[in-house]
Amino acid sequence: MILMDHDPRNPTYISSQGPLLSTVVDFWQMVWESGCVVVVMLTPLSENGVKQCHPYWPDEGSDVYHVYEVNLVSEHIWCEDFLVRSFYLKNLQTNETRTVTQFHFLSWMDRGIPNSARTLLDFRRKVNKCYRGRSCPIIVHCSDGAGRSGTYILIDMVLNRMAKGAKEIDIAATLEHLRDQRAGMVQTKEQFEFALTAVAEEVNAILKALPQ
Numbered sequence: 674m675i676l677m678d679h680d681p682r683n684p685t686y687i688s689s690q691g692p693l694l695s696t697v698v699d700f701w702q703m704v705w706e707s708g709c710v711v712v713v714m715l716t717p718l719s720e721n722g723v724k725q726c727h728p729y730w731p732d733e734g735s736d737v738y739h740v741y742e743v744n745l746v747s748e749h750i751w752c753e754d755f756l757v758r759s760f761y762l763k764n765l766q767t768n769e770t771r772t773v774t775q776f777h778f779l780s781w782m783d784r785g786i787p788n789s790a791r792t793l794l795d796f797r798r799k800v801n802k803c804y805r806g807r808s809c810p811i812i813v814h815c816s817d818g819a820g821r822s823g824t825y826i827l828i829d830m831v832l833n834r835m836a837k838g839a840k841e842i843d844i845a846a847t848l849e850h851l852r853d854q855r856a857g858m859v860q861t862k863e864q865f866e867f868a869l870t871a872v873a874e875e876v877n878a879i880l881k882a883l884p885q
């Protein structure tokens with residue numbers, strides 16, 4: 674599902690379900706064909722013993738999914754809440770290659786919210802630093818591709834608009850716009866409240882950084 678902002682200068686998102694064993698090839702094909710270089714993963718692989726997503730990358734070295742060879746180049750643990758993996762992706766049909774960076778948030782449970790807004794904002798900052806200057810879509814997935822993914826995309830969209838100098842920010846309207854494109858984006862009241870808190874916290878940080 675491709676989600677657009679009104680502002681063509683802002684990134685487009687592809688929000689997708691967490692790959693299953695049977696859809697890993699489709700996932701890498703989507704990564705390849707969309708020109709994607711940044712993947713945001715918002716779910717642990719399993720939660721209380723219940724599988725949330727298939728590990729769609731190699732533990733070490735490389736794996737081949739149909740014609741896509743995926744090489745795990747590095748794994749950097751930033752903190753207990755998230756880590757960053759770098760993949761070297763090769764299309765074996767054409768020999769073209771691309772680097773894909775995956776930002777994996779580990780501690781956000783299904784239908785829940787992250788432990789702190791600050792940690793998620795820190796995570797988002799790292800994602801956007803990596804993405805900066807690109808025009809390809811950002812692939813965002815959790816397990817069902819709606820609750821956690823929707824919350825993240827809502828926060829990112831609103832903060833990007835603010836950064837571009839939008840004079841009016843209507844978070845509820847932005848969510849409506851997202852839900853028109855995909856039903857179920859942001860699943861719970863807590864998730865919506867979390868989005869408001871995260872935006873408020875970022876606004877506070879921006880105000881504090883202004884010269885007095």
Ligand SMILES: *[C@@H]1O[C@H](CO)[C@@H](O)[C@H](O)[C@H]1NC(C)=O
Nearest residue numbers: 763764765766767768769770
């Ligand atoms: C890809 O690389 C292999 C090995 O170097 C070569 O045999 C093959 O012809 C190349 N394919 C294309 C489409 O360039």
